[in-house]
Amino acid sequence: MSSLRRPLATLASVAALVALASCGGGDEEPTEDTAEAASLVDAEVEILAIDNAFDPEDATIEAGTTVTFTNVGRNDHNVIPEEDEAEWTVPTQDFGPGDSASHRFTEPGEYRYYCSIHGTIDVGMPGTITVTDPGG
Amino acid sequence: MTGQATARGRRPLRVLGVLLALMLLAAACGDDDTEESAAVDDTAGDTDDDTAATDGDAPTSGTLRVPDDYETIQAAVDAAEPGSLVLIGPGTYHEAVDVTTDQLVLRGQDRNEVILDGEFELENGVRVLEADGVVVENMTLRNYTRNGVFWTHVDGYRGSYLTAERNGDYGIYAFGSVNGVLEQSYGAGSPDAGFYIGQCYPCNAVIDNVLAEYNGLGYSGTNAGGDLYIVNSEWRRNRAGIVPNSGSYEGCAPERETTVVGNLVHDNSNGDTPAISAARLGQGNGILVTGGLDNVIERNRILDHDIAGIAVVPFPEDDPIAPIPEEPPTDCVEDAQPAADDVRAELPETLLWPATGNRVVGNAVSGSGEWDLVVILGRDNCFSDNEAAVTSPEGLQELAPCDGSDAGELETDVARFLALVEEERPESADYETYEFPAIGDLPGMDDPENAPAEPQVGPPSYPDVASIGLPDAP
Numbered sequence: 188m189s190s191l192r193r194p195l196a197t198l199a200s201v202a203a204l205v206a207l208a209s210c211g212g213g214d215e216e217p218t219e220d221t222a223e224a225a226s227l228v229d230a231e232v233e234i235l236a237i238d239n240a241f242d243p244e245d246a247t248i249e250a251g252t253t254v255t256f257t258n259v260g261r262n263d264h265n266v267i268p269e270e271d272e273a274e275w276t277v278p279t280q281d282f283g284p285g286d287s288a289s290h291r292f293t294e295p296g297e298y299r300y301y302c303s304i305h306g307t308i309d310v311g312m313p314g315t316i317t318v319t320d321p322g323g
Numbered sequence: 324m325t326g327q328a329t330a331r332g333r334r335p336l337r338v339l340g341v342l343l344a345l346m347l348l349a350a351a352c353g354d355d356d357t358e359e360s361a362a363v364d365d366t367a368g369d370t371d372d373d374t375a376a377t378d379g380d381a382p383t384s385g386t387l388r389v390p391d392d393y394e395t396i397q398a399a400v401d402a403a404e405p406g407s408l409v410l411i412g413p414g415t416y417h418e419a420v421d422v423t424t425d426q427l428v429l430r431g432q433d434r435n436e437v438i439l440d441g442e443f444e445l446e447n448g449v450r451v452l453e454a455d456g457v458v459v460e461n462m463t464l465r466n467y468t469r470n471g472v473f474w475t476h477v478d479g480y481r482g483s484y485l486t487a488e489r490n491g492d493y494g495i496y497a498f499g500s501v502n503g504v505l506e507q508s509y510g511a512g513s514p515d516a517g518f519y520i521g522q523c524y525p526c527n528a529v530i531d532n533v534l535a536e537y538n539g540l541g542y543s544g545t546n547a548g549g550d551l552y553i554v555n556s557e558w559r560r561n562r563a564g565i566v567p568n569s570g571s572y573e574g575c576a577p578e579r580e581t582t583v584v585g586n587l588v589h590d591n592s593n594g595d596t597p598a599i600s601a602a603r604l605g606q607g608n609g610i611l612v613t614g615g616l617d618n619v620i621e622r623n624r625i626l627d628h629d630i631a632g633i634a635v636v637p638f639p640e641d642d643p644i645a646p647i648p649e650e651p652p653t654d655c656v657e658d659a660q661p662a663a664d665d666v667r668a669e670l671p672e673t674l675l676w677p678a679t680g681n682r683v684v685g686n687a688v689s690g691s692g693e694w695d696l697v698v699i700l701g702r703d704n705c706f707s708d709n710e711a712a713v714t715s716p717e718g719l720q721e722l723a724p725c726d727g728s729d730a731g732e733l734e735t736d737v738a739r740f741l742a743l744v745e746e747e748r749p750e751s752a753d754y755e756t757y758e759f760p761a762i763g764d765l766p767g768m769d770d771p772e773n774a775p776a777e778p779q780v781g782p783p784s785y786p787d788v789a790s791i792g793l794p795d796a797p
Contacts, residue, residue, distance in 0.1 A: 261601070
């Protein structure tokens, strides 16, 4: 009996996969992106801007984590990503003492940033966020 | 890494309940170590030897001239090797210069004619990033959105014959740095402070013969001290004059062991200046030790302040990120370490940094609106031989003389202090448009064309404090 079911199960699985592969951009079936999005974590982490450093300076998070930058110093700061015009830039006017800004990191990779008032990407007031695969 | 998102917005000052509830700790007095400095004699570059290598990548020693050899100051700095002199000719330079090479000397040929102007677009005039021994001298830096000159995390720095005007945070600023000198310089029109040294112990630093006016604070020093001397200078027409202070948002807390001698401090009640909130809070005080330990305040002349000539008071820090350390750190330039989330959650909304062990001797104080000398809470602060008509508590110098006796707990006028703290202060002026009298041309260094370049290597020459007398009245 089991030997008979196995080919049938396999046939059904293949049929299902073929059906999925033939789907267009419709909004009914889950896409590969959605499947990936569903696997992202839903966590939160805070990075503090003190005078004049980020704490922690090096942070490792899983994809899907929301990072909140909070200025707990007495000086203005900013968050300038190494990548130009990244959407998670926090300009000075939005990052005075007590201000916060959040961004959800969904793509694995290394994200370097700095406060341009008090340093460069390499010295002074830099930071790095390493985003790992969920569960990584 | 774990963490949680917490919203930490601004909170209004909550001083009343905290001050009435707390008992303060005593602290031992430290030694006042006035060791001789190492000779600073690393003369790098004969200024007669123009080894101007305009071709770009090879580092260049000797003297690099701007604009003769390099069109911009930054180009010269980038080309220079350690020990070089970057000699800048008269002109206005719209530049923000970053220095990452050790032992450079940046010098203007004329203090009043070499002008770095940020035009309210650029952040810092000259910024020295983890480069040791760098000297900036004989020039004017103005209209930067942040700082005129800024050293961060360096061993060895000197600022001489600098004019820093109308810069958006500090005029002249050394952070997390040791072995420094700020001298013969002028800072005006900054909302935070004209001069600032922060996050160092021991700092091994001297501020000598400077003038600060029309700032929020004339001098601010958060968590700075240890062989730190503020001498022979004038602090006038700021919101508050000389303000050593403590806070958890910078490393090396608390502030301690700053020596303040021979200064003329007057008319620091100016409500018209640009001013950060802390400066507004301190308005009306000449020398304001707020949350500092074991400082020495001697033979200063202090006149005409709306609140106090010399005030030794606790500092109420809103939203602290770490508790007061049980033991002050030694050999420190490190950044603050925020406490773990669970510890931070238990911190009070307002953390009261005590002021203890301060020594106030031989000052001449007059013309104060409330008190010539005042101490609020605190233990082991002493006051002797000061010319002062009104003190709080009354008879302060008899109650707490500097003769080694234990004054115990003094009954201080907390209620009146709180009332003054909570009085409304004028809002900050916009530093970009704030009008204040032009200082005019200021004396520059001797023979800038030929004087040898002297990077700041090792500790500075400390002043002979005992020989510094009481300044004359203005």
